[in-house]
Amino acid sequence: MAEPLVRATLDGREIAVARGTTILEAARGVGVEIPTLCHVEGLEPASSCFLCCVQIEGRRQLSPACAMPVAEGMVIVSDSADVRASRRTALELLLSDHAGDCVAPCAARCPADLDIPDFLHPLAAGGLGDAMDVLWRRLPLAGSLGRICPRLCESHCRRSHHDEGLAIGQLHRWVADRNARATRPREPRPGAPTGFSVGIVGAGPAGLSAALFLLQHGHAATLYDAHSRPGGMLRYGIPAYRLPREALDAEIDVVRRLGAEFRLGARWGEDFSLAQLRARHDAVFLAIGAQRSRSLDCEGAALALDALTLLAGVARGETPDLGRQAIVVGGGNTAMDAARSAVRLGAEVRVVYRRTEREMPCLLEEVRDAREEGVEIDFLVAPERLARGPGGGLELVCRRTALGEPDASGRRQPLPVPGSETAYRCDTVVAATGQRVATRLPESEGLAVTARGIAADPRTLATNLPGVFAGGDAVLGADLAVRAVAAGRLAATAIDQYVRGAAVVGLDGQVDSAFEPLDETELAELFRGIERASRAATPRLAAQTRVRSFAEVDGGLSAEAALREARRCLSCGCSAAAGCGVRRYATEYQADPTRFAGVRRRLARDESHPEVSYEPGKCILCDACVRIARQASEELGVALVGRGFQVAMGVPFGGPLADGLRRAAERCAAACPTGALSLRRERACDLAGCGGSRLVTLGS
Ligand SMILES: Cc1cc2nc3c(=O)[nH]c(=O)nc-3n(C[C@H](O)[C@H](O)[C@H](O)COP(=O)(O)OP(=O)(O)OC[C@H]3O[C@@H](n4cnc5c(N)ncnc54)[C@H](O)[C@@H]3O)c2cc1C
Ligand code: SF4
Ligand code: SF4
Ligand code: SF4
Ligand code: FES
Known part of the structure; x- marks a missing residue:
């Protein structure tokens, strides 16, 4: 005769199971998911992780579902605030001494979340197509970014403790360039049409990236841009000697082929309003960048040429006459680009910057290259007034500065030194003292703004207007192209959630374990048996050749060097991260890996x-x-x-x-x-x- 079933209640529902059935088995039988780590189907329980804990009515302590058999009349609660808190604590204890990096240290620093070892691993074996597929998942414009990204990843490459960090940017440039030239390039495919359409204002990296991902979701994407060609600051700011237009155009063509519609020469605020776009599309993404140059903070500022006007003119093919001597005021990327472009236009160029070389917000290699090309740089000098000189030229009067306490940007503030005026004679003064977002127009259309730009929720990029999202420089203020590309992907995800009527939550965030810094013994263990090999170098045009044209300076990696470089990668990060139970549940239960962090x-x-x-x-x-x-x-x-x-x-x-x-x-x-x-x-x-x-x- 069959044994009578044991009856109990699980999460308010009646269950009946054979005697000896554990709570875990009973729950799984009725489709209730209880998390486990130490449980192995078919083996006796170890009850060591306590992640499967549940509440049983009448008991003060929680019980492990994997080991506890269901008893007659038991009332079981598998999910409650107490249960969740207990599971979270169990996970935090497990993570407290965990010696593992879920994500490689390089990848953890890439703002676009490129899975760098996943990209390099197939590449090292010659699997170019697979490497390109990894790039498409996270890094549109990988060829352009490989040329201009400040490579936040590379300084954290583990190999820099052994020999030299990997040339990650050069590698994704090489793969993207090769792919673009291939007869059968790997390209993303459009998703099945959803019938939803998205209007994107701004065809810079943020807008292009958003379009690329939206089209893969199956939504129509129309890009509106005031300029006659797409690319944003990658076309109208960054000079061709750093980013050749063929490389940029090839990447934009992929977005076009995927189905993006471009309405160029269409300016928001003149040719259309936000209200019109909202009526025309199911959602709108504002990616207008930071287009407004800051003028010089001195008397006579109107006599200066602004760097963006100069660079945009050169990008359109103009060759403005700057005279014999030009002075560029500023110390960022824009200042270096303006100075090096002015050299190529035939001027002798001096840069004046009010802080020291250490505070310059551009790459050090930019400063090195500018100097090689003959640019002089004067530090700790700030403009006081600009006026027409006696012979028709200009006179820029500057004062010396000394560095004081750090300001809001964290950099030491330049303070004028009394009685230290110097006059510079020149034909042109170029103001390159920063860009900001033009916020008057967004405000006039009802958008909330911040001191930096359009106000948007950092998790979803949603603005205060329903269905309107904003990202890239338009939100962050003048920033980096890779962050604009990342914003485009985030916007596409959030917009997809919005138009489908799902909760708008943005991208899945993972709880990651990271165990830097490593001590000497650990580093020695890590590099045991690994031969030292220097980072691959790229050929560069000699300074005297490059100043004669806007030809690309950096020749990129050869095929042989690229493969050798990819093989230097140690595939850091955890190979089991995607399937790791601790990571998955730490994310689900929002565990804080640092809560009990002690000696790892x-x-x-x-x-x-x-x-x-x-x-x-x-x-x-x-x-x-x-x-x-x-x-x-x-x-x-x-x-x-x-x-x-x-x-x-x-x-x-x-x-x-x-x-x-x-x-x-x-x-x-x-x-x-x-x-x-x-x-x-x-x-x-x-x-x-x-x-x-x-x-x-x-x-x-
Ligand atoms: C000279 C210079 C050098 C730089 N160097 C680097 C570098 O080396 N590395 C790096 O990572 N970053 C660099 N940057 C920054 C980088 O270019 C930007 O962070 C990035 O382009 C921002 O992308 P975005 O799409 O948000 O905006 P943008 O690239 O600015 O694109 C915005 C687009 O919106 C359009 N738009 C604006 N207003 C309207 C309107 N009202 N109606 C219609 N269209 C409109 C514009 O025409 C433009 O095409 C540099 C920037 C400059 C200016
Ligand atoms: S965590 Fe892995 S290695 Fe450690 S006891 Fe469990 S199964 Fe074995
Ligand atoms: S985009 Fe920049 S930070 Fe990201 S992997 Fe490339 S070089 Fe590194
Ligand atoms: S060795 Fe490879 S995976 Fe490790 S940090 Fe460097 S690039 Fe990243
Ligand atoms: S799964 Fe039950 S205690 Fe680990």
């Missing part, structure tokens, strides 16, 4: 096993591998060995892992809830057929 474990890696890698610092002592090895009747097997803080999974009597896990290694890696035991990368590639082990090359 040390970086260590055991690569002695032919199938799996073992990183003890990531082991959460869940016992799963121990039980699996036992079930597989491994002769030696593995155990949790050591005491207190030093406990870790290991082979009894200190034997090699290959002896402990002869049969069950792959099963253990599959069950390991973190990246402590993971398949060796080559093995994972063989099983999954990933790009790294296939040699995929693009046509031509």
